[in-house]
Amino acid sequence: MQLHSFFNSSTSQRVRIALGLKGLAYDTLPVNIRVGEHRAADYVANVNPSATVPALVDGDFKLGQSLAILDYLDQRYPEPRLIPLEPHLRARVLELALLVSCDIHPVNNLRMLRYLETELKATPQQKAAWYRHWVGEGMAGVERMLARSATGPWCFGAQPTLADVCLVPQIGNALRMDCDLSAYARSLAVYEHASQHPAFVAAQPQRQPDYIA
Amino acid sequence: MQLHSFFNSSTSQRVRIALGLKGLAYDTLPVNIRVGEHRAADYVANVNPSATVPALVDGDFKLGQSLAILDYLDQRYPEPRLIPLEPHLRARVLELALLVSCDIHPVNNLRMLRYLETELKATPQQKAAWYRHWVGEGMAGVERMLARSATGPWCFGAQPTLADVCLVPQIGNALRMDCDLSAYARSLAVYEHASQHPAFVAAQPQRQPDYIA
Incomplete structure (x- = not known):
């Protein structure tokens, strides 16, 4: 592939x-x-x-x-399997993955920040505030979902799922953008756990062949 | 329910x-x-x-x-079934549904437009341009996907799928916001077809109990 x-x-x-x-x-x-x-x-x-x-x-x-x-x-x-088959667990995994994928990522990606700058003449401070605002809104929801299920070490139990696959890169992104994530302890615990896993480590930006320092 | x-x-x-x-x-x-x-x-x-x-x-x-x-x-x-089981058709249906759900809708919903107005002091013209820009970017992608599969009357053949379930409300939304969709003939044809289907008609905003004129 x-x-x-x-x-x-x-x-x-x-x-x-x-x-x-x-x-x-x-x-x-x-x-x-x-x-x-x-x-x-x-x-x-x-x-x-x-x-x-x-x-x-x-x-x-x-x-x-x-x-x-x-x-x-x-x-x-x-x-x-990353998307569980049991209906209720599957729904919870998708719900968290989609919160990240629809409510956080799309509004904070490169094309958004560029449009804010070029078309709306947003200042660097306004762009940073925009990024932090939507990260905060979304991560509060993620944290509430994790509190409701209350498992670990992954979002939904002993194995990584689609929820972790989506959440971990988003947290890495937010940390690179200097967001304060200290209010999201359960999410950070998942992130720290994933940061020890070979598949998550190998996928990190700085380990890619096209990495630009 | x-x-x-x-x-x-x-x-x-x-x-x-x-x-x-x-x-x-x-x-x-x-x-x-x-x-x-x-x-x-x-x-x-x-x-x-x-x-x-x-x-x-x-x-x-x-x-x-x-x-x-x-x-x-x-x-x-x-x-x-709205999400087909056959792997390649399933992938195409999800690909189109996710283009709408991740690349168009989240950047154009109420909370975005409100933030643009209150925090970035965007003018009505700037908000409208923002909305039209992301609709245009996304709908061009939808149209390319429909051209590639080239079926009808629904996005992917004789029965509605998740792709139609996501696309039709997005087009309705764009039309309410006075977007020019004339470049997206295949998408409009799906929309027109759906507008004759009882389940799509019953779901329209103006038919809901909480409708506000």
């Missing part, structure tokens, strides 16, 4: 974690979103109509949207 | 459509997000830690995040 990926894209990182957890070998095809390579005509026409990273290539099949890729991998390579 | 819902929340509308397609009766519990009812302490603590709409109540089980709810309903009440 091949993965079109950018080193500090947290959606790319989700897929890298899942590939690692499942022990699936892949080649990284770097797409530098800072210079707009995800918008190149050939990439959009032939790889990923979303014009985003990541995109998975599995034989003849090319797929964008990280959560669709994660579901596809879980269907096709189910060991270890 | 009961659905905590707001009449013109497109995430609530997704769930209303799915309940209708599956022929499941439910009571609407209105949550007026314009006046912050989704942030009420009791709702957040006891119903939906995401502090959003919708939230489904199925017996003792309460669940937030519309896509988690839609997956749950599809698992528990699989007829008619």
